[in-house]
Amino acid sequence: MSFKSAVITFPGSNCDRDALCYLQDLTKGVVYNIWHEEASLPQVDLVILPGGFSFGDYLRSGAMASKSKIINDVIKHANDNRYLLGICNGFQILTEIGLLEGALIQNKNLKFLGKNCFIKKKFKNNFNLSIKEDQVLQIPVAHNEGNFYCDNETLKSLKNNEQIAFEYCKGEFSNSEENINGSIEAIAGITNKKKNILGMMPHPERAYSDFHPSQDGKLIIESLIT
Amino acid sequence: MRIKILIRLKSQILEPQGKVIEQSLNNLGFNEFNNIRQGKLIELDLPDNLSKEEKEQKIDSACKKLLVNDIIEEYEVLG
Numbered sequence: 313m314s315f316k317s318a319v320i321t322f323p324g325s326n327c328d329r330d331a332l333c334y335l336q337d338l339t340k341g342v343v344y345n346i347w348h349e350e351a352s353l354p355q356v357d358l359v360i361l362p363g364g365f366s367f368g369d370y371l372r373s374g375a376m377a378s379k380s381k382i383i384n385d386v387i388k389h390a391n392d393n394r395y396l397l398g399i400c401n402g403f404q405i406l407t408e409i410g411l412l413e414g415a416l417i418q419n420k421n422l423k424f425l426g427k428n429c430f431i432k433k434k435f436k437n438n439f440n441l442s443i444k445e446d447q448v449l450q451i452p453v454a455h456n457e458g459n460f461y462c463d464n465e466t467l468k469s470l471k472n473n474e475q476i477a478f479e480y481c482k483g484e485f486s487n488s489e490e491n492i493n494g495s496i497e498a499i500a501g502i503t504n505k506k507k508n509i510l511g512m513m514p515h516p517e518r519a520y521s522d523f524h525p526s527q528d529g530k531l532i533i534e535s536l537i538t
Numbered sequence: 539m540r541i542k543i544l545i546r547l548k549s550q551i552l553e554p555q556g557k558v559i560e561q562s563l564n565n566l567g568f569n570e571f572n573n574i575r576q577g578k579l580i581e582l583d584l585p586d587n588l589s590k591e592e593k594e595q596k597i598d599s600a601c602k603k604l605l606v607n608d609i610i611e612e613y614e615v616l617g
Contacts, residue, residue, distance in 0.1 A: 371604070371605070372607055375604065375607070379603075379604060407609075408607065414609065415607055415609040415610045417547075417551060417552070417610055418554055418555070419554075420552065420554065421554075422554045422555070422558060459552075461551060461609070461610060462609070463609075494552070
């Protein structure tokens with residue numbers, strides 16, 4: 313049976329097209345593009361909440377999108393143990409919905425970061441099975457609010473439940489940083505306790521094709537499919 | 539009645555905009571301006587005939603559902 317997936321588009325999403333191509337090229341299955349005002353989702357294996365500036369980042373990044381009509385079905389999809397991936401603004405939306413813990417606040421150095429960065433896997437989950445321990449992935453980031461914050465109790469529980477999926481690390485560029493945006497413990501991506509939901513700030517959909525500087529983003533979809 | 543809701547980041551959360559404002563003010567000679575933090579103010583109208591309890595209940599509910607993220611923010615209804 314072929315792998316089916318969907319990408320939700322909100323007003324202000326700007327990585328939805330990249331996410332659609334990413335899924336079409338790597339899954340070879342049906343990919344739906346769903347407008348946020350639609351009331352229901354088709355039955356799919358994976359839903360992506362893409363990057364961008366949904367609703368202009370008004371109030372807080374992801375706050376408005378987290379109340380969109382389609383979100384009820386996104387929550388049902390996740391409660392059915394199917395995969396949900398939030399990339400960048402999608403990660404912010406997942407924390408605003410409450411499907412993932414913590415929050416994403418302004419980058420520590422106040423800069424919008426648009427550049428290649430390096431991450432490695434922390435704890436194993438379905439989204440990073442194809443990635444080796446200590447393998448350094450080069451995947452770009454493009455965000456202003458990517459500084460992951462949570463209280464100490466939540467951090468302890470994220471660790472105890474092995475929910476930290478990715479952390480920033482130094483890579484092959486001499487100017488690469490250990491922790492690009494000030495995130496607690498350099499966290500770049502987390503899952504829920506059941507590990508069927510992943511939120512991450514780096515953009516794997518910008519690192520898979522031959523014309524991208526890196527193809528490391530492929531590994532996430534490969535992990536889910538194989 | 540006009541309602542004003544002050545929303546700010548919790549004190550333990552880094553607020554970099556306030557730090558930059560402070561630096562700029564210090565550069566302008568306002569050296570006694572310290573610990574600057576920037577928040578946001580939301581103003582809205584509610585019908586005058588609401589009781590105090592109804593008013594509080596509606597504002598609290600709106601803050602919890604949308605206006606405030608209680609992981610990082612706290613709010614105060616200004617008189």
